[in-house]
Amino acid sequence: MIEEIVRLKNENFSWEQIAATLSIPKQQAKQEWQYRLTEKAKRNVQNSLHTVLLSKERIYCKWHLDPFLLRAAFYCETPLNPDVLDLRIFDVTDIYFNGTNAHSMTCVKVNREDGFWIIKGLKSNRSYLCEIGYLTKNYSFWPILQSHPVHTSYEYSTDYILKAGEAEAFYQHSFNEPAWIEHPDCLQ
Amino acid sequence: MKYSFSSIMMVNHPFRPLALAGSTADSAEIITLMKAYGTLLEAASRTEPGKPVTGVVNLFTLGWMNGARGKMAVASFMKLQPDGVLPAVLRAHNGSFIQAFKELMTQQKLVLLPVSLSQFPLTAYTLKGAAKEDLKRTSAIWKELFGTLPLSIWLPRGAYTPGIDELLLQEGCQFVFLPHDAFPLEEQEGVQWVSPRGLKLIPYRKDHQESGTTGVTLFSLAGQSARRHWEDIQKRQVSSSDRSSAKRVIHFPLVYENMNEGHTLITAEELHRCDPIIHLKEEWDEKYALAISEAAGVLDLEWAYCIYAAVHGLKEELKSAIDSLRYLLDGAHKEFPDLDYAHQRMRLHYGVTLQSKQFVGGVERMEGAVLLLSWEYPPNIVGGMARHVHGLAEALVASGREVIVLTSSHHESAEYECVNGVHIYRSGPLHKGEQDFLKQTSDLNLCLFQKAMELMHKHDIALIHTHDWLTGDAAILLAEQKQLPLISTIHATEHGRNNGLHNELQHAIASKEKKLIEASDTVIVCSQPMKEELRVYYEGSGKDIYVVPNGVEFEESVSGLTRFRSMEPFIFSIGRMVFEKGFQTFFEMNLKNLKKENIQFIIAGKGPLLETWREEVKKRGLEDTIHFVGYVSDEERRALFQSCKAAVFPSLYEPFGIVALEAMAFRKPVIAAATGGLKSFVLHKQTGLLFEPGNAEDLSEKIAAVLDQPGYANELGLNGHEMAKELYSWAHISAQTEKIYDQTVFIKKMEGVRT
Numbered sequence: 001m002i003e004e005i006v007r008l009k010n011e012n013f014s015w016e017q018i019a020a021t022l023s024i025p026k027q028q029a030k031q032e033w034q035y036r037l038t039e040k041a042k043r044n045v046q047n048s049l050h051t052v053l054l055s056k057e058r059i060y061c062k063w064h065l066d067p068f069l070l071r072a073a074f075y076c077e078t079p080l081n082p083d084v085l086d087l088r089i090f091d092v093t094d095i096y097f098n099g100t101n102a103h104s105m106t107c108v109k110v111n112r113e114d115g116f117w118i119i120k121g122l123k124s125n126r127s128y129l130c131e132i133g134y135l136t137k138n139y140s141f142w143p144i145l146q147s148h149p150v151h152t153s154y155e156y157s158t159d160y161i162l163k164a165g166e167a168e169a170f171y172q173h174s175f176n177e178p179a180w181i182e183h184p185d186c187l188q
Numbered sequence: 189m190k191y192s193f194s195s196i197m198m199v200n201h202p203f204r205p206l207a208l209a210g211s212t213a214d215s216a217e218i219i220t221l222m223k224a225y226g227t228l229l230e231a232a233s234r235t236e237p238g239k240p241v242t243g244v245v246n247l248f249t250l251g252w253m254n255g256a257r258g259k260m261a262v263a264s265f266m267k268l269q270p271d272g273v274l275p276a277v278l279r280a281h282n283g284s285f286i287q288a289f290k291e292l293m294t295q296q297k298l299v300l301l302p303v304s305l306s307q308f309p310l311t312a313y314t315l316k317g318a319a320k321e322d323l324k325r326t327s328a329i330w331k332e333l334f335g336t337l338p339l340s341i342w343l344p345r346g347a348y349t350p351g352i353d354e355l356l357l358q359e360g361c362q363f364v365f366l367p368h369d370a371f372p373l374e375e376q377e378g379v380q381w382v383s384p385r386g387l388k389l390i391p392y393r394k395d396h397q398e399s400g401t402t403g404v405t406l407f408s409l410a411g412q413s414a415r416r417h418w419e420d421i422q423k424r425q426v427s428s429s430d431r432s433s434a435k436r437v438i439h440f441p442l443v444y445e446n447m448n449e450g451h452t453l454i455t456a457e458e459l460h461r462c463d464p465i466i467h468l469k470e471e472w473d474e475k476y477a478l479a480i481s482e483a484a485g486v487l488d489l490e491w492a493y494c495i496y497a498a499v500h501g502l503k504e505e506l507k508s509a510i511d512s513l514r515y516l517l518d519g520a521h522k523e524f525p526d527l528d529y530a531h532q533r534m535r536l537h538y539g540v541t542l543q544s545k546q547f548v549g550g551v552e553r554m555e556g557a558v559l560l561l562s563w564e565y566p567p568n569i570v571g572g573m574a575r576h577v578h579g580l581a582e583a584l585v586a587s588g589r590e591v592i593v594l595t596s597s598h599h600e601s602a603e604y605e606c607v608n609g610v611h612i613y614r615s616g617p618l619h620k621g622e623q624d625f626l627k628q629t630s631d632l633n634l635c636l637f638q639k640a641m642e643l644m645h646k647h648d649i650a651l652i653h654t655h656d657w658l659t660g661d662a663a664i665l666l667a668e669q670k671q672l673p674l675i676s677t678i679h680a681t682e683h684g685r686n687n688g689l690h691n692e693l694q695h696a697i698a699s700k701e702k703k704l705i706e707a708s709d710t711v712i713v714c715s716q717p718m719k720e721e722l723r724v725y726y727e728g729s730g731k732d733i734y735v736v737p738n739g740v741e742f743e744e745s746v747s748g749l750t751r752f753r754s755m756e757p758f759i760f761s762i763g764r765m766v767f768e769k770g771f772q773t774f775f776e777m778n779l780k781n782l783k784k785e786n787i788q789f790i791i792a793g794k795g796p797l798l799e800t801w802r803e804e805v806k807k808r809g810l811e812d813t814i815h816f817v818g819y820v821s822d823e824e825r826r827a828l829f830q831s832c833k834a835a836v837f838p839s840l841y842e843p844f845g846i847v848a849l850e851a852m853a854f855r856k857p858v859i860a861a862a863t864g865g866l867k868s869f870v871l872h873k874q875t876g877l878l879f880e881p882g883n884a885e886d887l888s889e890k891i892a893a894v895l896d897q898p899g900y901a902n903e904l905g906l907n908g909h910e911m912a913k914e915l916y917s918w919a920h921i922s923a924q925t926e927k928i929y930d931q932t933v934f935i936k937k938m939e940g941v942r943t
Binding site for chain 2: 011012046048050052053054055056058060062116118125150151152153154156157158159160163164166167168170171174178180181182183184185186187
């Protein structure tokens with residue numbers, strides 16, 4: 001029903017026309033529409049895990065986990081402790097990360113109610129990404145959300161030489177994929 | 189101070205609209221602002237053509253100065269300080285900084301660029317798409333102000349990561365300034381840096397040179413090569429096709445100001461402060477923006493400003509901007525947005541409109557003429573409608589539309605004439621002497637219908653726009669017969685005019701009004717309360733109802749012969765009798781010190797507290813001074829405004845306050861509580877006086893100030909009049925109406941395709 005209303009509304013049908021097409025009272029059509037808007041607004045607060053580089057060696061991780069998503073995760077895999085989550089930061093420099101091939105990993109235990117964490121001690125010129133999840137009954141990490149990757153700055157400005165060849169190649173043939181990590185908005 | 193060719197002057201004084209709202213030409217806020225912009229203008233005017241000064245500006249401030257209130261502030265500043273380079277330059281450009289900047293840019297004396305609008309570091313947004321939108325918004329506003337795309341956008345705190353080059357190129361930028369930290373300057377003299385996507389990168393560093401009290405922060409180009417390169421760019425007028433010089437493509441993962449000194453880009457505290465604000469954006473989507481499509485840009489602007497205020501730690505401003513955003517969202521959510529308020533925020537606060545693309549791009553401009561049906565049209569003037577239709581018709585013609593007005597015949601006027609481009613046809617009624625009002629109206633409608641059918645052969649008519657029920661029948665018949673879109677403006681309803689329906693005639697008129705609303709594709713009303721009235725009493729809930737504020741009537745002089753004549757001299761106030769309108773403040777006033785002892789207070793309006801307050805007046809023995817007169821008709825209201833000594837609006841909460849503008853239109857000094865909407869156009873000591881909400885002592889002082897100095901009161905009234913005129917010009921109203929026309933025609937066309 002609601003899909004029909006949305007479709008007709010998007011085609012600029014008036015409420016009278018929608019009510020007539022679907023043989024329902026006008027008021028009902030409007031209420032359903034209103035309800036959907038509210039629901040959508042609620043749902044819009046997305047589940048997300050976001051990372052921001054605060055400085056050369058600090059990363060800020062921020063997440064929002066809908067209780068519903070957490071319940072669903074717990075349904076799939078029973079947690080060892082439902083009140084403790086794992087925030088993991090992986091060094092994924094120059095690899096296609098598959099969950100098992102990170103160069104290194106650091107784990108932080110966070111409370112279920114927490115929403116952010118700052119991790120210090122990042123190395124220069126490395127790629128990192130974060131995941132939030134938890135340990136299952138058999139002590140294995142079960143991820144729920146993954147962040148986009150970030151790349152820390154060079155140690156010295158002369159380090160640009162390390163990527164100079166790839167940068168030049170991209171400049172000449174920009175249809176290729178860039179060989180580095182870009183701002184997430186650029187990928188949209 | 190002498191500024192060299194390689195200086196970058198950043199004029200980025202924190203934009204604090206609330207502080208600006210209450211400021212006068214001699215207050216610190218305005219003086220700092222003028223000084224900073226003045227320094228930039230002077231430096232640019234003094235430089236040689238071809239050796240431009242680079243300026244970086246805050247778009248919020250620039251927008252504000254371009255808005256109704258900003259223009260006024262600039263004008264009064266020029267009056268206060270007539271001497272010097274700045275006033276001279278401004279005078280030559282009509283008081284407009286934008287015009288002055290534009291000319292300097294054309295003369296190649298100035299390269300001007302904006303800081304990205306929200307001034308939040310673009311690498312630190314915790315919401316996907318926010319950085320891209322920030323840049324998009326920045327270039328859209330720039331385009332609105334300057335008519336071109338920006339050459340570049342300054343990155344807040346110099347924060348850059350790969351991919352931002354692409355986002356900047358998408359907005360038409362040709363180069364970007366980046367902190368010198370990222371470049372191996374000592375190693376690579378004479379190199380021109382370019383990003384892998386081809387965006388020119390120009391290194392800068394912050395100057396340690398004292399910028400003094402000018403409000404300007406100085407940066408300079410880092411390294412000889414950057415200076416040479418910059419010169420090169422200027423000479424070639426920033427041509428991006430040139431590849432002859434020693435270009436070096438450079439990629440680096442991240443850079444921001446002072447990165448190599450170990451500084452942080454942003455602290456966790458700052459992020460915590462901004463994060464909830466950034467995520468406010470998740471509370472609305474396109475559907476909401478569509479609900480206030482006429483002013484959809486305002487949601488984005490408010491949000492962008494919320495982030496700006498959060499990142500700059502402007503607490504009071506942030507609170508006000510969030511309140512405003514929430515108020516607009518609430519309205520949009522209930523499909524009941526306060527468009528008056530939205531427009532006012534854009535015009536007064538931001539000075540730009542940031543028109544949403546959906547509206548501009550999605551709807552084509554209709555072809556064909558507009559047929560305006562009106563019961564009266566000058567020189568036949570009975571009520572306000574003639575002036576309204578007249579103002580609208582001529583403004584529509586001025587914007588290039590073909591307009592035909594069809595109205596009743598008038599003994600002094602021709603059956604057809606073309607006045608200022610408006611085709612005016614007059615016809616009917618046949619029986620002018622008919623005593624039965626309804627019958628005479630039907631007679632008129634049939635005449636208008638016949639005339640219009642005849643006109644359809646002569647003119648290509650695209651839509652019918654009728655005003656009130658008096659010409660409703662003809663409009664309904666025509667729209668039906670010719671399958672044309674019908675728009676009706678409801679100026680007033682029978683229900684509202686009579687405070688309910690009490691006799692047969694009133695019922696009959698109301699039913700005609702209902703029929704008209706039912707048959708209309710789009711309904712226009714002049715105020716938000718009117719819209720609510722239609723929804724509640726006229727079952728208009730399923731209709732598209734737009735609010736286009738009525739032009740405040742300016743020249744009209746109304747008859748002062750009302751039941752209130754005997755109470756003069758008086759101070760007037762009007763509003764709903766509810767607590768938040770603050771009328772209780774009057775009870776506590778200290779009236780003993782007033783020189784004018786016989787001053788009366790007339791407070792008009794209905795509402796739940798009316799009787800309670802009347803009782804209160806009796807209890808306090810103020811019956812001879814304070815009069816709660818209840819409902820007043822439109823005519824009475826105008827007469828009251830016309831003959832009052834001053835108008836007082838003591839609201840504790842007031843999102844808009846159009847009524848204060850109305851008082852201004854009557855050249856009356858306005859005394860208003862310093863709250864929300866009122867504060868934005870009642871500028872203290874310029875267009876009125878402000879007092880602390882609920883503070884009766886303060887109110888009494890301000891009343892005394894106005895009553896005791898008639899000259900001063902007069903000046904406030906005149907200034908207010910100017911502001912009201914600026915805000916409610918016919919050009920503005922007709923532009924809004926045109927958008928509604930285009931959209932209605934567009935939707936009607938789509939219906940045609942469907943059926």
